[in-house]
Structure formats: structure tokens, C-alpha cells
Amino acid sequence: MGLTPKEYDAMTEEERKAYDEAARKKEAEEQAALPYRWKQTLSEVDISVDLPKDILRKDLIVVLKRDSLKVAIRGQDPIIDGKFHKLIKADESAWTLISQNNSDKKELNINLEKFNGTEWWKCVIEGHAEIDTTKITPENSKLSDLDGETRGMVEKMMFDQRAQAAGKPTSDELKKAEALEKFKKMASQIHNVILLAV
Numbered sequence: 001m002g003l004t005p006k007e008y009d010a011m012t013e014e015e016r017k018a019y020d021e022a023a024r025k026k027e028a029e030e031q032a033a034l035p036y037r038w039k040q041t042l043s044e045v046d047i048s049v050d051l052p053k054d055i056l057r058k059d060l061i062v063v064l065k066r067d068s069l070k071v072a073i074r075g076q077d078p079i080i081d082g083k084f085h086k087l088i089k090a091d092e093s094a095w096t097l098i099s100q101n102n103s104d105k106k107e108l109n110i111n112l113e114k115f116n117g118t119e120w121w122k123c124v125i126e127g128h129a130e131i132d133t134t135k136i137t138p139e140n141s142k143l144s145d146l147d148g149e150t151r152g153m154v155e156k157m158m159f160d161q162r163a164q165a166a167g168k169p170t171s172d173e174l175k176k177a178e179a180l181e182k183f184k185k186m187a188s189q190i191h192n193v194i195l196l197a198v
Contacts, residue, residue, distance in 0.1 A: 005167025023132065030129035035079050036071075038124050042154060043117035045088075045124060047110040049079055055106055057097050062108070066090045066115070069125065071108065082125035087115035118157065134165035 003011075003019070011019065031037075037048045049071060051060075061078075063070040066087050072078040092113035099106050114121070120133040160170040169177065 005165060009167055020135075024135075027129070027131055031131070034129060036124075040114075040121055042120070043114055045112040045114065045121060047080075047108075047112070047124060049108040049110075051097075051106045051108055053099070053104050053106050055097070060097065060108065062095050062110070064088070064090050064093050064095070064110070064112075069110070069112075071110070080125060082127060084112075085121045085123045085126055086119070089113040089115055118154065120161075134161055 008016065008019070035049065039046050051073070055073060059074050061070065061072040061074060066089070068083050069080055070078055071080040093111060095108060095110040097106055097108055120136050122130040122133050156171050160172075163170050
């Protein structure tokens with residue numbers, strides 16, 4: 001399914017829509033096959049694992065390290081066991097076991113504080129199904145919660161990420177091109193002034 005940005009740009013709008021829809025469907029199927037559900041903001045990742053309703057905290061093994069996670073029911077194979085895609089702040093991360101009303105299951109919720117709170121994760125555990133981070137659109141309310149400097153950095157990062165995915169110039173490359181155009185214009189004007197003086 002992986003196209004280069006050039007190949008993607010060469011597609012018609014209709015072909016892009018069909019490609020994006022197929023990619024979203026494939027991604028959703030892969031994510032549904034994981035033994036957990038997850039979502040993220042720039043600063044944290046939340047993982048949910050469905051468990052039998054008779055499970056107690058003492059029945060669980062949850063080991064959160066800065067680079068890995070292990071979740072298991074005592075005496076059983078691990079539900080999750082692997083290296084994180086990126087590092088976390090283990091001492092600022094936590095888990096809770098929640099009983100769901102009118103349900104035959106409980107839910108283990110794990111909140112991970114990202115070590116680098118300025119990037120999207122493409123997966124939680126290395127080797128697990130990945131998402132396309134270029135398609136992430138954060139909630140405006142979350143973006144507006146950021147201070148001006150951080151918000152500007154995040155917006156620039158998002159612009160650059162989308163531009164690179166589309167094979168287009170990043171904001172820095174656009175600034176350089178703009179500066180070069182200004183220089184060319186100034187050089188042309190100086191050249192004209194020199195010709196007039198001669």
C-alpha cells in the first residue's frame with residue numbers, strides 16, 4: 001500500500017480518495033486485531049485492555065518501564081509485552097482497573113506520559129500495527145490549550161509533516177526559497193541601477 005509522495009501526487013483526486021479510504025480500512029482492521037485499543041495526544045498515550053469481570057488488581061502484572069510495557073494476568077501469557085515505539089516518563093505514567101456498568105468485563109486503562117511530547121507515535125509497541133501519523137488532526141481545543149510558542153512549534157511541525165508526506169517543501173524550505181527570490185529581485189534591481197549609472 002505504500003506509495004511515494006510523488007506517486008500519490010500523480011493520482012487524480014478520485015484515485016486519492018479511493019486510496020485513502022482503502023488505507024483507512026486496512027489500518028482500522030489492523031488496529032482492531034490488536035489485544036488493546038489506543039489513542040494519543042501530543043503529550044500522552046492512553047491504552048485500554050478489556051479483561052474478564054472477575055479480575056482483581058492483584059491478578060494483574062503491569063510493568064511500566066521507560067522503554068517497555070508488560071501486561072499479563074498472573075499465570076497466563078502476556079497480553080502485551082514489548083518495547084515502546086518511543087520512550088515514556090514511567091514515573092508520570094499510571095494504570096487503573098475499571099468495572100464497567102452492566103458489562104461482563106473490566107477495563108484496564110494505562111496512561112503513558114510521552115518523554116518527547118512533541119511528536120505522534122505510529123504505534124504503541126514496536127512490531128505492532130502502525131497508523132499513518134500524517135493523517136492525524138489534533139482536536140482544536142487541545143491545540144488551543146498550548147502556549148503561543150509551543151502551539152506555533154506544533155503547527156509548524158504538523159505543516160512540515162504533511163508537506164513531506166505529500167512531497168512538497170517544508171516551511172523552512174519555503175522560507176529559503178522566498179529569501180532566494182528576494183535576493184534575486186534585489187540583485188536584479190542593483191544590476192539595473194548599475195546599468196543606468198553607466
